[in-house]
Amino acid sequence: MxxxxxxxxxxxxxxxxxxxxxxxxxxxxxxxxxxxNRGLYHGNSPLLLRPSTTEEVxxxxxxxxETGTAIVPQTGNTGLVGGxxxxxxxSDVILSLERMNKVRDIDPVANVIVVDGGCIxxxxxxxxxxxxRMFPLSLxxxxxxxxxxxxxxNAGGTAVLAYGNMRQLCLGLExxxxxxxxxxxxxxxxxxxxxxxxxxLFIGSEGTLGIITGAVLKLFPKPLGHQVAFAGxxxxxxxxxxxxxxxxxxxSALTGFELxxxxxxxxxAKHIPGVRDPLxxxxxxxxxxxxxxxxSADTAQTMVETLLEQGFEAGIFQDAVIxxxxxxxxxxWHMRExxxxxxxxxxxxxKHDVSVPVSHVPAFMDExxxxxxxxxxxxxxxxxxxxxDGNIHYxxxxxxxxxxxxxxxxxxxxxxxxxxxxxxxxxxxxxxxxIGQLKRDELAAIRPAIEMDLMRRIKTAFDPAGIxxxxxxxxx
Amino acid sequence: MxxxxxxxxxxxxxxxxxxxxxxxxxxxxxxxxxxxNRGLYHGNSPLLLRPSTTEEVxxxxxxxxETGTAIVPQTGNTGLVGGxxxxxxxSDVILSLERMNKVRDIDPVANVIVVDGGCIxxxxxxxxxxxxRMFPLSLxxxxxxxxxxxxxxNAGGTAVLAYGNMRQLCLGLExxxxxxxxxxxxxxxxxxxxxxxxxxLFIGSEGTLGIITGAVLKLFPKPLGHQVAFAGxxxxxxxxxxxxxxxxxxxSALTGFELxxxxxxxxxAKHIPGVRDPLxxxxxxxxxxxxxxxxSADTAQTMVETLLEQGFEAGIFQDAVIxxxxxxxxxxWHMRExxxxxxxxxxxxxKHDVSVPVSHVPAFMDExxxxxxxxxxxxxxxxxxxxxDGNIHYxxxxxxxxxxxxxxxxxxxxxxxxxxxxxxxxxxxxxxxxIGQLKRDELAAIRPAIEMDLMRRIKTAFDPAGIxxxxxxxxx
Numbered sequence: 001m002x003x004x005x006x007x008x009x010x011x012x013x014x015x016x017x018x019x020x021x022x023x024x025x026x027x028x029x030x031x032x033x034x035x036x037n038r039g040l041y042h043g044n045s046p047l048l049l050r051p052s053t054t055e056e057v058x059x060x061x062x063x064x065x066e067t068g069t070a071i072v073p074q075t076g077n078t079g080l081v082g083g084x085x086x087x088x089x090x091s092d093v094i095l096s097l098e099r100m101n102k103v104r105d106i107d108p109v110a111n112v113i114v115v116d117g118g119c120i121x122x123x124x125x126x127x128x129x130x131x132x133r134m135f136p137l138s139l140x141x142x143x144x145x146x147x148x149x150x151x152x153x154n155a156g157g158t159a160v161l162a163y164g165n166m167r168q169l170c171l172g173l174e175x176x177x178x179x180x181x182x183x184x185x186x187x188x189x190x191x192x193x194x195x196x197x198x199x200x201l202f203i204g205s206e207g208t209l210g211i212i213t214g215a216v217l218k219l220f221p222k223p224l225g226h227q228v229a230f231a232g233x234x235x236x237x238x239x240x241x242x243x244x245x246x247x248x249x250x251x252s253a254l255t256g257f258e259l260x261x262x263x264x265x266x267x268x269a270k271h272i273p274g275v276r277d278p279l280x281x282x283x284x285x286x287x288x289x290x291x292x293x294x295x296s297a298d299t300a301q302t303m304v305e306t307l308l309e310q311g312f313e314a315g316i317f318q319d320a321v322i323x324x325x326x327x328x329x330x331x332x333w334h335m336r337e338x339x340x341x342x343x344x345x346x347x348x349x350x351k352h353d354v355s356v357p358v359s360h361v362p363a364f365m366d367e368x369x370x371x372x373x374x375x376x377x378x379x380x381x382x383x384x385x386x387x388x389d390g391n392i393h394y395x396x397x398x399x400x401x402x403x404x405x406x407x408x409x410x411x412x413x414x415x416x417x418x419x420x421x422x423x424x425x426x427x428x429x430x431x432x433x434x435i436g437q438l439k440r441d442e443l444a445a446i447r448p449a450i451e452m453d454l455m456r457r458i459k460t461a462f463d464p465a466g467i468x469x470x471x472x473x474x475x476x
Numbered sequence: 477m478x479x480x481x482x483x484x485x486x487x488x489x490x491x492x493x494x495x496x497x498x499x500x501x502x503x504x505x506x507x508x509x510x511x512x513n514r515g516l517y518h519g520n521s522p523l524l525l526r527p528s529t530t531e532e533v534x535x536x537x538x539x540x541x542e543t544g545t546a547i548v549p550q551t552g553n554t555g556l557v558g559g560x561x562x563x564x565x566x567s568d569v570i571l572s573l574e575r576m577n578k579v580r581d582i583d584p585v586a587n588v589i590v591v592d593g594g595c596i597x598x599x600x601x602x603x604x605x606x607x608x609r610m611f612p613l614s615l616x617x618x619x620x621x622x623x624x625x626x627x628x629x630n631a632g633g634t635a636v637l638a639y640g641n642m643r644q645l646c647l648g649l650e651x652x653x654x655x656x657x658x659x660x661x662x663x664x665x666x667x668x669x670x671x672x673x674x675x676x677l678f679i680g681s682e683g684t685l686g687i688i689t690g691a692v693l694k695l696f697p698k699p700l701g702h703q704v705a706f707a708g709x710x711x712x713x714x715x716x717x718x719x720x721x722x723x724x725x726x727x728s729a730l731t732g733f734e735l736x737x738x739x740x741x742x743x744x745a746k747h748i749p750g751v752r753d754p755l756x757x758x759x760x761x762x763x764x765x766x767x768x769x770x771x772s773a774d775t776a777q778t779m780v781e782t783l784l785e786q787g788f789e790a791g792i793f794q795d796a797v798i799x800x801x802x803x804x805x806x807x808x809w810h811m812r813e814x815x816x817x818x819x820x821x822x823x824x825x826x827k828h829d830v831s832v833p834v835s836h837v838p839a840f841m842d843e844x845x846x847x848x849x850x851x852x853x854x855x856x857x858x859x860x861x862x863x864x865d866g867n868i869h870y871x872x873x874x875x876x877x878x879x880x881x882x883x884x885x886x887x888x889x890x891x892x893x894x895x896x897x898x899x900x901x902x903x904x905x906x907x908x909x910x911i912g913q914l915k916r917d918e919l920a921a922i923r924p925a926i927e928m929d930l931m932r933r934i935k936t937a938f939d940p941a942g943i944x945x946x947x948x949x950x951x952x
Binding site for chain 2 (some may be wrong): 110167251428457
């Protein structure tokens with residue numbers, strides 16, 4: 001579908017659904033919604049609608065469907081692949097869920113919370129906290145990202161190891177379809193084998209099959225014990241050994257196992273206020289280990305002490321610390337979560353969000369390093385991430401003193417090199433950020449034709465007019 | 477699509493793909509494949525094909541697609557809703573995966589096993605055992621059910637509480653599509669956000685969207701400690717209280733929490749060789765509690781002892797035992813797993829496989845009992861199941877001395893009563909057995925029109941010719 005300009009008359013019909021106050025048309029109001037966080041995608045749009053109810057969303061989609069108007073759903077605008085950015089051409093209307101931000105219901109006995117699609121992730125954390133429960137999804141952007149987007153991208157983060165992705169944290173959905181019909185699938189059941197799995201089809205479809213306006217999410221008991229350790233290591237292979245011991249020792253009490261390189265620790269210590277290297281001597285690699293125990297504070301403490309004792313005796317690491325207070329635990333996590341931001345003052349960064357089977361992480365890291373250093377000899381590889389999930393944010397900072405734009409011009413070439421190695425290990429070119437616009441054509445190039453064909457058939461079956469976030473995930 | 481008879485010439489073309497030896501046409505060979513376990517569904521078929529490779533399955537589907545021939549996939553034929561039974565009319569060809577029964581690969585470091593769709597569940601257990609690992613799916617039919625069917629029905633069983641349904645135990649699939657194309661989605665990744673979730677769409681689709689010919693399944697470390705306890709209780713409400721304590725105390729080490737009524741224990745003690753009531757005095761209800769610890773044998777023992785101590789002190793139960801040997805643990809599980817078989821000598825049984833939110837189980841049990849006893853005053857309710865998942869097999873044995881056929885004639889009426897109560901609690905009319913033929917029309921009656929419409933759109937998109945297990949899940 002080629003974008004065409006929308007008439008004023010049509011824009012006014014859309015505006016009438018939500019009221020003029022909630023129909024933004026001024027360039028300055030629209031500006032923050034036309035670009036995503038990394039600045040990789042800029043689009044434009046004549047209109048942003050802010051509905052306040054599921055019925056208003058349905059009315060918008062009904063009109064869009066009748067008039068062939070493209071709709072781009074947006075929640076916190078924190079996505080990293082251009083999935084929430086309108087296309088150029090000025091024909092995409094943005095539908096923001098920011099006013100649909102309520103907690104609808106919370107039941108600490110049944111351990112569920114029901115929220116609007118525009119509910120901010122941190123608000124879900126707070127609501128759970130108030131009833132002595134915990135919602136485990138944990139992301140750097142949790143102060144601004146919203147549940148609808150978290151579900152649409154099947155968000156991951158730092159607690160996936162124990163609790164799973166957003167897919168595993170969701171029991172039911174309410175979705176407005178491209179036609180304007182409402183699917184009420186707000187179920188609260190652990191087991192339900194009644195027909196095709198529509199819920200998991202909408203989760204991860206990045207707003208291309210419908211708009212997630214409500215969700216039933218799982219809550220968990222608050223852990224009674226929480227320990228964080230930080231260990232200096234020689235290599236990713238040693239980190240894997242430590243992960244395997246931690247996994248055996250702690251089972252599902254192992255809630256996070258993050259890998260960081262020396263250069264990442266240096267960047268954060270240099271650029272992020274309050275961060276310092278917690279160990280006295282430098283190490284090539286670091287592991288951040290998070291243990292949460294549901295039965296007692298002692299259990300988590302015994303586990304972390306036993307793990308470090310075992311790891312030290314087996315010669316897996318040379319030095320390690322256990323955070324002795326909540327402030328220290330937060331400081332260690334703050335270092336990890338600032339790793340991407342700390343790269344910014346160092347110039348351009350070519351990024352990858354990849355996964356390989358966990359046992360292949362060390363071999364992948366070796367091969368990728370050789371290939372990248374051979375392409376860009378002074379590149380500064382800052383590869384960090386969720387080792388326990390096999391998910392590495394394989395970021396590459398520009399050589400010191402290099403021209404930023406010239407470096408970034410190699411993005412595609414370097415992506416091809418790294419992704420080629422990822423695929424040779426049976427890995428994924430998008431472990432948690434999704435496809436959006438950024439990886440749409442690459443996905444089509446690497447996947448079997450039948451797989452892309454099945455996706456297109458689903459897209460056509462759900463969105464025959466091609467109006468639902470067009471140009472994302474699969475080509476229109 | 478109205479079934480029409482198939483020509484001998486066409487049957488011979490199908491037979492040529494697998495060889496005459498693997499193309500069964502004799503009535504006596506076909507007979508066991510035309511009826512399911514409970515005898516609720518009888519169908520017929522002129523031909524059963526036993527391919528030995530994915531390519532042969534693909535060739536069969538290609539021919540079926542070209543000639544509009546209906547294909548019914550069958551694995552262990554242990555399904556309970558007629559999903560694997562051919563229709564009447566003699567136009568359905570059965571495709572059995574029984575010869576595709578190999579373990580393709582096993583990797584204990586990465587904790588994955590890759591198997592054919594026809595691999596028997598117990599063979600997966602044994603293969604895992606050999607490398608000191610565990611595959612948690614546990615079902616009464618595990619000696620004969622096969623992985624393709626377990627995935628097609630998203631099988632549940634007694635370890636769902638800790639490990640999830642089949643959906644949660646599967647990383648990747650190989651599927652032959654109705655068109656004969658092969659989708660290779662045999663990925664081994666924990667995190668992979670690359671497009672629509674085809675895997676979860678095929679899982680639970682009961683062979684109506686394609687044939688699952690291979691799968692990557694998750695393995696787990698073998699638990700170091702295993703304890704089973706059995707407690708006598710006054711009511712499902714007390715069982716729920718005990719479950720909540722067990723859940724808090726044990727976290728993911730709580731691997732099973734089953735509820736049984738007095739009458740079920742009596743039936744098993746009477747009809748199942750070797751089963752006896754483990755407690756000295758009778759109780760109205762019983763809980764079977766299974767605790768597996770990954771870090772040490774002591775942990776499981778401490779947990780079970782603490783739980784019983786707490787439960788006794790809080791007055792939740794009156795009497796309980798802890799199994800003191802592997803033989804005793806198996807005996808307790810044998811009682812639970814024989815509960816359905818033990819009903820058979822007692823005459824007809826009207827069955828339900830329902831779920832409600834866990835916290836509503838006691839209220840559901842009260843209401844359902846009142847309604848059923850009012851409809852059939854001497855009915856013997858034998859409601860048991862996976863309390864921790866909110867999943868109750870709400871079975872009703874006929875009154876003593878009643879006419880079996882007259883009793884079973886009330887199946888539909890009683891289903892409507894019980895399912896009405898289930899739905900009033902936001903529950904599911906099929907928690908784990910699926911839809912098949914048995915609940916197809918009922919599903920369409922209780923679900924919103926848009927939900928059934930979306931399912932039909934998916935069905936049409938994947939199977940435009942309507943040849944893939946027609947008449948199951950959604951009407952053709």
